[in-house]
Every structure is written in structure tokens, then in C-alpha cells.
Amino acid sequence: MKLLITGGAGFIGSNFVRYMINKYPSYQIVNLDALTYAGNLETLKDLEMNKNYKFLKGDITDRTLINKLFENEKFDYVVNFAAESHVDRSITEPNIFVATNIQGTQVLLDASKDNNIKKYLQVSTDEVYGTLGEEGYFSETTSLAPNSPYSASKAGADMLVRSYNETFGLPINITRCSNNYGPYHFPEKLIPLMVINAMKEKNLPVYGDGLNIRDWLHVEDHCQAIDLVLHKGRNGEVYNVGGNNERTNIEIVKTILNYLNKSESLIRFVTDRPGHDRRYAIDATKLREELGWEPKYTFETGIKETIKWYQDNQQWWENIISGNYQEYFEKQYGLRLEV
Numbered sequence: 001m002k003l004l005i006t007g008g009a010g011f012i013g014s015n016f017v018r019y020m021i022n023k024y025p026s027y028q029i030v031n032l033d034a035l036t037y038a039g040n041l042e043t044l045k046d047l048e049m050n051k052n053y054k055f056l057k058g059d060i061t062d063r064t065l066i067n068k069l070f071e072n073e074k075f076d077y078v079v080n081f082a083a084e085s086h087v088d089r090s091i092t093e094p095n096i097f098v099a100t101n102i103q104g105t106q107v108l109l110d111a112s113k114d115n116n117i118k119k120y121l122q123v124s125t126d127e128v129y130g131t132l133g134e135e136g137y138f139s140e141t142t143s144l145a146p147n148s149p150y151s152a153s154k155a156g157a158d159m160l161v162r163s164y165n166e167t168f169g170l171p172i173n174i175t176r177c178s179n180n181y182g183p184y185h186f187p188e189k190l191i192p193l194m195v196i197n198a199m200k201e202k203n204l205p206v207y208g209d210g211l212n213i214r215d216w217l218h219v220e221d222h223c224q225a226i227d228l229v230l231h232k233g234r235n236g237e238v239y240n241v242g243g244n245n246e247r248t249n250i251e252i253v254k255t256i257l258n259y260l261n262k263s264e265s266l267i268r269f270v271t272d273r274p275g276h277d278r279r280y281a282i283d284a285t286k287l288r289e290e291l292g293w294e295p296k297y298t299f300e301t302g303i304k305e306t307i308k309w310y311q312d313n314q315q316w317w318e319n320i321i322s323g324n325y326q327e328y329f330e331k332q333y334g335l336r337l338e339v
């Protein structure tokens, strides 16, 4: 089997590359990533010598490059993680979200359709459903009501994926997962930002009243879900992914401070994010009952392990903060591996 993973130098994509290499040693895996600010090849250093793994630098919006890649490689499966993923950035710079998340997805869909791919899997998000009040859960039949340019671009991509299944018969699945946490999470996002700021005894900026709720899932449990859907998901179906770990942001921040034995006086309530969704909560019954998915991590064990990972891997995030991580690709590869 030959698998294309796009966006595999980011947080979830890199965890998925590692998960698949370990679980399926006979699969050939190509990781295509544009190495935006969020892509970091230092994350994948340990896999460079693996003979069934190849990294290629490239942009999913580049139709010529993508067509050439698909013709050369004859992929069986495509899993698309490549995206602009940070809600705050989508508020200040929405254009790039439309380009990568919507147009890039369409380029991949065209290439998948033209090259008889066995399955195209779109990694989407619970944010496409919008926001919940105090009660209820998102199911796969909840109407899409995205509230940020990020979630709107992900919803647009989901609609295109659906249409390629209906119109062209391209075999697809869409997964919609809740907030992930775990190793290699880029430090602009809540959990790694708070862990690093707390370690450095810097202020912890909490948006609004801190009572927004997210449903947290360990990244490895997300990877297991994607693997199951890729191999066993029914054609054309959407699967929600989430582990019923609802927490307010302030609870998360206090848990981190408590674990690191730091003072709550570091917390600063700051101006709220515009359009800030109040609550996300996923109903993953379909994934559990149809495909037998069960998360491995409780939030308590997962968050402790994650905080410890940031303590043990200080160089990884220090290189991001200093900007050094972006030189790694040039030093290691030059430009030899461009498609």
C-alpha cells in the first residue's frame, strides 16, 4: 500500500506518520508538506532513514506539482491534514485559509479522482458545526454552522469532498475531531502555550471569562480513529471523533499550573477572541459502534504525559520560539527533495 499524507510535518500529521510507520511497516508513506510556519521537520528526524518513508516539500495548492506527484507515485490512499489550522490567524489573515483549506483540498480531490485512489480521507474538525449551548452534542447529522474564517474554510472543504463522492464517485471519508493535545503541538495553541509560559513563569492569557468549553482528545487516539476510518469506514460517510473530555479553558490552565507547581497569579484574563465558540462536545457513537474505536487515554493520564513531554523536550520548542527550526530543512536536505 502506498499512502500520501499531506501536512505531515504539523502536529497531528506528524503523529499520524509515526503511528502508521510503526503499525504498518510494509506501507510506503510519502509525506508532502509546504513547511509553513507550522511545519517542522525536526519533529520527524528519527524517521528520516526509514526506507519506507519519504518527505517531499510541496504546496497542495500547486496543481502542476500535485498532478506530477500523483502520476509518479500511484498512491492507494490519501489522507489530507494540510491546512492553516489556527483560528486566531484566520481572523487576521483569512485569504490563506481559503487558498490552502478550500482550493488546496480541491486540487487533491481532482488528482485523487484522476488517479483512481482507493480512498481519500479529509481530516476535518468539530468546529464546522459551530457552537453549542450548555446542553447537547454534535452528531454527524448536525447542520454545519461555522463561525470563524478557519471553520468556514474547513466546512467549504468538507462540502467539496462530499460533492466529489456524489458527482464523480470518488471513495471518501471525512473525520471531524474535537481539540487534540499531545506531543509536538505548536506553541501557539492553548495547551502548549500555557505549559511553556508557566514553565517560564510568563503570563497566561485566557480569553474572555475562561469558561469556553473544549472536548479534548489525545492525538494518538485521533490517529487510531483515522486509521480505522481509512481502512474500514463506509464509503461517503462522515465520522465524528471525540473522547467526552469537556473542560473549560480556565480548568485546563489551572490543571497545568497545579501540575507544574506554579502560581495562579500568572493568569491574565484578556480581550475575548471575536466570534469565540462557547462550547464544543462530540458524540462519537457512530465511530465507536460501527468501527469499534475506543480511546486509550483518559484526560488525566494524557495531560500529565503531555506536560512531561514538554519538560523533557525543551529544545524542540525552544527552537520554535527562536525560529531555528525553520533552518533545519535547508541544512538537512538543501532543495533536493522538492517534487
Ligand code: NAD
Binding pocket: 006, 007, 008, 009, 010, 011, 012, 013, 032, 033, 034, 035, 036, 037, 038, 039, 040, 058, 059, 060, 061, 080, 081, 082, 083, 084, 085, 086, 100, 104, 123, 124, 125, 126, 154, 176, 177, 178, 179, 180, 181, 186
Ligand atoms: P498544524 O497547523 O500543526 O499543521 C498543518 C501542517 O500543514 C503544517 O505542517 C503545514 O506546513 C502544512 N501546510 C499548511 N499549508 C499547506 C499547503 N498549502 N500545502 C502543504 N502543506 C501545508 O495543524 P494540526 O493541528 O496538525 O491539524 C492538522 C489537521 O487536523 C488540519 O486539517 C486541522 O484542521 C485538523 N484538526 C486539527 C485539530 C487540532 O486540535 N489541532 C482538531 C481537529 C481537526
Ligand code: TDX
Binding pocket: 085, 086, 087, 088, 124, 125, 126, 127, 178, 179, 180, 188, 189, 190, 191, 193, 205, 206, 207, 212, 213, 214, 249, 273
Ligand atoms: O492564548 C490563548 N488563550 C485562550 O484562552 C489561546 C491560544 C486560546 N485560548 C482559548 C480559545 C479556545 O477557547 O483556548 C481554547 C483553545 O484554543 P486553541 O488552542 O486556539 O484551539 P481552538 O480554537 O479550540 O481550535 C483547535 O481545535 C480545533 C485547533 O486549533 C483547530 O485547528 C481544530 O480544528
